[in-house]
Amino acid sequence: xxxxxREYARRARKGIWGxxxxxxxxxxxxxxxxxxxxxxxxxxxxxxxxxxxxxxSIEIVRNDAGEIGFLYRGRACQGVDVFARWKAVIRDxxxxxxxxxxxxxxxxxxxCGADPVPWRWQAFFEGDLDAPPTIPEEPFRVCVSYRxxxxxDVVQRSGPFCSDVFDPNQEEEP
Numbered sequence: 372x373x374x375x376x377r378e379y380a381r382r383a384r385k386g387i388w389g390x391x392x393x394x395x396x397x398x399x400x401x402x403x404x405x406x407x408x409x410x411x412x413x414x415x416x417x418x419x420x421x422x423x424x425x426x427x428s429i430e431i432v433r434n435d436a437g438e439i440g441f442l443y444r445g446r447a448c449q450g451v452d453v454f455a456r457w458k459a460v461i462r463d464x465x466x467x468x469x470x471x472x473x474x475x476x477x478x479x480x481x482x483c484g485a486d487p488v489p490w491r492w493q494a495f496f497e498g499d500l501d502a503p504p505t506i507p508e509e510p511f512r513v514c515v516s517y518r519x520x521x522x523x524d525v526v527q528r529s530g531p532f533c534s535d536v537f538d539p540n541q542e543e544e545p
Contacts, residue, residue, distance in 0.1 A: 411522075411523050412523045412525060415521045415522075415523045415525035416525055418449060418451065418521070418525075419519070419521070419525055419526070419527035421449065422448075422449060423449075423517075423527070423529035423530075424447060424449050424451070424453045424455070424478075424517075424519040424521075424527050424529060425445055425446065425447055425453055425455050425478050425517040425519050425529055425530075426445075426446050426448060426529065426530075426532060427443065427444065427445045427446065427515050427517075427530065427532040428442075428443070428444050428446075428487050428532070429441055429442070429443045429487075429513055429514075429515060429532060429533070429534045430442040430443075430487065430534055430535070431511075431512070431513060431534045431535070431537035432489070434489070438491065438492070439492055439506050439537075439539060440489060440490055440491045440492050440495070441489070441490040441492075441495050441513070441534075442487040442488070442489055442490075443487055443488060443490050443495065443515075444482075444485060444486065444487040444488060445457070445476060445478050445515070445517070446478065446482060446483050446485070447478035447479060447480050447482070447483065448480070448483040449480070450480050451480055451521075452477065452478065452479050452480055453477070453478045453519045453520075453521070454475070454476075454477055454478075454519070454520055455475070455476055455477075455478055455517040455518060455519040455520065456473065456474070456475055456476075456517070456518045456520070457473065457474055457475070457476055457515055457516070457517050458471060458472075458473050458515065458516050458517075458518075459471070459472050459473075459495070459496060459513060459514070459515050460513070460514045460515075460516075460531070461504060461507060461511055461512075461513055462511060462512050462513075462514060462533075463507065463509055463510065463511050463512075464509070464510040464511065464512070464536050466512075469504070469507055469511060470504035472496045472501065472503070472504065474497070478519075492506060506539060507539065508539060508540070509539075510536050510537065510538040510539075511536065511537060511539070512533050512534045512535065512536050512537065513533070513534050514530070514531035514532065514533040514534070515530055515531060515532050515533075516528065516529065516530030516531040516532070517529045517530055
């Protein structure tokens with residue numbers, strides 16, 4: 372065997388080992404990624420099995436100008452930031468649905484203890500493509516619910532969280 376043939380044979384043996392090492396490395400990497408993802412999904416499944424990821428407080432109020440609005444706060448109090456799709460449903464006093472609006476929101480763990488914030492009627496229902504619903508002329512309540520989606524695509528539904536019944540015809544007490 373010539374030196375050239377020996378060199379070719381040495382490279383061929385080394386090439387097979389190199390391919391085998393690459394194959395083993397890639398297999399180990401894929402397994403590591405899969406196990407890591409399943410660990411994250413398992414953690415997220417445990418998280419959604421517990422208390423609601425997003426909760427809310429909502430109160431219908433009349434501001435100083437006499438306009439109807441809300442004191443509202445959506446809260447993520449389980450120690451993780453959450454992206455959620457919200458649904459706000461306006462219901463009459465007998466709980467019949469009058470209107471529904473939807474939108475998306477980010478709920479931060481750092482806002483957990485924050486006080487409710489005043490919202491104007493139009494701004495509260497701004498998430499949907501439709502125009503804000505008209506304010507009912509009969510007593511009504513507003514309920515919000517959430518569909519929380521974690522980065523591993525684990526989903527939790529929470530709510531509805533409802534206001535007390537509000538009568539728009541009743542004048543505010545002095």
